[in-house]
Amino acid sequence: MKLLNHTTKYFALLLIVLISVWAVIFYFAMIDEVYDSLDDGLENQKELIIDAVKIDPSLLQDTEFGVNNYTIKRVAPVSHDINKDSYRDTLMYMQNEDEFEPIRMLESTFVQDDTYYKIKLITSMVEEDDQIENLFTYLVGLYLALVSSIVVLNNLILKKVWKPFYSLIDKLKGFRIEKDEPIQQEPTDIDEFNLLNQSVEKLTKKSRDSYIAQKEFIENAAHELQTPLAIAMNKLELLLEKNELTGHQTQEIGGVLDNLTRLTRLNKSLLLLSKIDNRQYLEEEDIDFNALIDKVAADFLDFATHKNMQVNVISNAKIRHTMNTDLAIIMVTNLIKNAIIHGEEGKEVAIVIDENSVTIKNYGKEKALDSGELFSRFNKVSTDSRSTGLGLAISKAIADKYNLQLRYSYSRQHHFMILFKVKG
DSSP: OOHHHHHHHHHHHHHHHHHHHHHHHHHHHHHHHHHHHHHHHHHHHHHHHHHHHHHOGGGGGOOSOSSSSEEEEEEOOOSOOTTOOEEEEEEEEETTTTEEEEEEEEEEEEEETTEEEEEEEEEEOOOHHHHHHHHHHHHHHHHHHHHHHHHHHIIIIIHHHTHHHHHHHHHHHHOOTTSSOOOOOOOOSOHHHHHHHHHHHHHHHHHHHHHHHHHHHHHHHHHHHHHHHHHHHHHHHHHHHTTOSOHHHHHHHHHHHHHHHHHHHHHHHHHHHHHHHTTOOOOOEEEEHHHHHHHHHHHTHHHHHHTTOEEEEEESSOOEEEEOHHHHHHHHHHHHHHHHHSSOTTSEEEEEEETTEEEEEEOOSSSOOOTTTTTSTTOOSSOOTTOOSOHHHHHHHHHHHTTOEEEEEESSSEEEEEESSOOO
16 A cells, blocks of 8 residues: 555544544534524513513413414412523424424513413424434535545645655666666755655665675685686696506595585586676576477486486477576576486486476485475585585576576475466
8 A cells, every 4th residue: 555545544534533523512512502592582582572461461361382482371479480491392293294393492480460470482493313414414525525635635746745755666666786777866855855865875875885895706706716726626637647646646636636626616606606696697588498498408418328317308388488598507407417416327307398387307215305405505415525515506596586486396206396487
């Protein structure tokens, strides 16, 4: 949910509470004002009638509510408070409505020619249920109008105010640390947004500087390691070619060469992993994985024949995916090589290409491998000292980089599956 909509949601909830409280207060204030107005009108009418009675005593004969909205009845001289008014609400049958309707009644006592009289006056009232219904209708309309106004305000005015913020978010989405495209500030009059822009610019610049320094260090370190390793290996090979060493010395130097060779492969693998992690492989293209797998499988034909194994490619579908070509070759090569190295001699390695998946199957140890550690760096399935333990880790890093999934399962065969599109 966007920030503006999130704010609107809380405004809408707050308005419900505020309008509900205000409606209750307004209702009682309005009813009180209505009663005051009705009571003032009844009191004024009472004074007029009493004055009229003094002039025309015949008015004292109006003992029932009829055309007039008052009655005057003679009462016994008791301890009545003269001219003390009392008000109450009651019901009266209305012929036009054919039902009882609420009325407001005033009762008072006055003296005419030493005789006590009680006067009652009535007036119609607004029905409270109708009043509540009307109030509710108008309040709902007011609430909808206010919410609509807030939404319009957010989309027309606040959206413009927040434009620098959303512009910065879009730039952060497209920011790639491996590309030389620093984030540029967008001018704004709002101090908070200027501070945010400056902070993001400093942070991204510092991150990019650290990335460049790390990248250069890795490349330089790898290069500096490769040179002395190559020199040491060349000198040892020249020493072996002179045939001036004993058998024991030859074996010792051969062991050193094996370790140096493994160290060279390890150095190259670590450099490759670092480049993958640092996203240094930027070039991408649409790759035909069927053709790529056929080519890699053909490259391993001699190696498989040496182990009395066959590599069979079964294409049930066509797969194309956009990624770096070199990394795609490395990922497939590592998986096929791993299947041949750890496969059982005399058995086949099957590469099955299905819709959105490539599965590499091989016979080997008759038990499942530890899938939790299988793709970890320096995890070695075999005891071969020449293995770096980085082949599957590199393949997993490449798969993750391009949103692929690399999975392992065991069912009489070891299955390594590349999922190009996860379903469901």
